[in-house]
Amino acid sequence: MIKWLLVVVVAIVVLSLAGPFLSRYGLGRLPGDLTVKFRGKLVYIPITTTLILSLALTLLGRLI
Numbered sequence: 640m641i642k643w644l645l646v647v648v649v650a651i652v653v654l655s656l657a658g659p660f661l662s663r664y665g666l667g668r669l670p671g672d673l674t675v676k677f678r679g680k681l682v683y684i685p686i687t688t689t690l691i692l693s694l695a696l697t698l699l700g701r702l703i
Contacts, residue, residue, distance in 0.1 A: 650689045661688065 662668060671687030 647689065650693060651684065651686075655683050655685065661685075 669687040669691070671690075673684040673686065675682045675684065
C-alpha cells in the first residue's frame with residue numbers, strides 16, 4: 640500500500656512540473672484535474688491525467 644501511495648505522489652509531482660509541456664498535447668485540461676490558486680501562485684494537481692498516463696504505461700508494460 641505504501642509503495643502505491645509513493646508512486647502516485649511521485650507521479651503527481653512529476654506531472655505538476657511537466658504541466659506546461661503536457662498542456663500543448665491536450666493533457667492537463669481533463670475533467671478532474673485541479674488548478675488551485677494558493678498564496679498568489681497557481682498549483683496544478685493532475686489527478687485524471689495521472690490516472691490515464693498510469694493506465695497507459697501499465698498496458699504498455701504488460702504488452703512488452
